Amino acid sequence: MSAILGLLQRDHSNISRLLRVLEGQLADFETSDPVDYDTVIDILDYCRSFPDRYHHPLEDRVLKVLQVRDRDAAERVGDLAGQHDALAAETERVLRLFLDARKGAAIPRDDLRRAARDFVAHYRQHIEAEDAFFFPAAKKALREEDWENLQNAWDGPADPVFGDREQEHYRRLRREILTEHRSTGTR
Ligand SMILES: [Fe+2]
Numbered sequence: 001m002s003a004i005l006g007l008l009q010r011d012h013s014n015i016s017r018l019l020r021v022l023e024g025q026l027a028d029f030e031t032s033d034p035v036d037y038d039t040v041i042d043i044l045d046y047c048r049s050f051p052d053r054y055h056h057p058l059e060d061r062v063l064k065v066l067q068v069r070d071r072d073a074a075e076r077v078g079d080l081a082g083q084h085d086a087l088a089a090e091t092e093r094v095l096r097l098f099l100d101a102r103k104g105a106a107i108p109r110d111d112l113r114r115a116a117r118d119f120v121a122h123y124r125q126h127i128e129a130e131d132a133f134f135f136p137a138a139k140k141a142l143r144e145e146d147w148e149n150l151q152n153a154w155d156g157p158a159d160p161v162f163g164d165r166e167q168e169h170y171r172r173l174r175r176e177i178l179t180e181h182r183s184t185g186t187r
Pocket of ligand 1: 012
């Protein structure tokens with residue numbers, strides 16, 4: 001399997017882990033008072049600074065090659081860039097909401113919960129659709145040289161949470177993920 005496709009699939013599994021952690025925080029919203037907003041904010045901040053900036057643009061580039069190699073399959077994938085823009089806008093909107101709440105704005109807890117729950121649902125739907133059709137179609141249609149070209153043009157950084165050198169900024173989030181790993185046995 002191409003290294004680029006492996007990278008994209010690993011990103012999906014990392015993002016899915018974060019969505020599970022986010023869901024766990026939402027369960028706390030039902031019971032605890034006051035709410036700890038930091039983990040939710042860190043996850044949304046990560047989505048803005050890594051998937052939105054590097055993962056989604058790389059997928060957009062893969063789709064451009066798929067359009068050349070298999071136009072029908074690319075059409076079935078649809079407007080991936082538009083979906084990515086919508087996810088980025090939603091990420092930004094929900095992040096603002098939680099940042100305001102953390103600063104003390106009077107935002108009903110139900111509104112926060114609903115916004116975060118919708119965010120998780122939309123991200124999951126998007127990832128599942130890519131895993132189910134886009135990645136297999138790319139794997140089938142792209143040639144070795146296409147993957148090599150994508151690889152050579154790729155200049156993204158290591159993942160700031162899951163990479164070998166996590167960023168200081170995400171150290172707390174990394175601890176949350178390890179806790180989730182221990183409590184569920186998932187990875
Ligand atoms: Fe993706």
